[in-house]
Amino acid sequence: MVVVSERDWATLVGFLVFVGLRALDWILPRGYHAKWADRWGSKDDPAKPEDEKG
């Protein structure tokens, strides 16, 4: 049985954070930002009519 020490776990989590952030950076420009903006809006977009006040 492979014994994984606390240091191995910590190193693994650090590595996963690195890979996860890189993956997010790779995914976000590929349409996900546009999909998010379509559904929830974006700061760069002009306010939608229903969001405008006054």
Added chain:
Amino acid sequence: MGATELPWLYRGRHVRPYAFAVSLASATMFGLIVSGDSVWGSRDEWGGVVLVLSASAVLLLWMGFWRPSNALMQHGLMMTAVVFAIRGTYIGITSGNWLTAMLSYCWTVASGGAWLLERTTGDRMGGGGE
């Protein structure tokens, strides 16, 4: 789209409050490991790697500010995200106090978010920062 710097300049350089804060936090972590007061206990090889990572993060963040360079700033932010994830996990497992570990994870989330912000908005200032 938001950016991570304040509208003020210091010697012609944009002031980034988060990068400044996390560089201080990393420098504190460096000091804790060097002094032997940290959770690492003894300064062995693995502790030395974390020590070098935290010192490198501080150097990259300050070099990114002084040169100025968005690329160096991004590397520094990514490094702090990784270092604090390592620290949080190690504290959580060894002490069982996951609430204390959460403080480190909060730095990881903030650094990761700042890194993504720099990746998406930093280029508008050009590779050299200004």
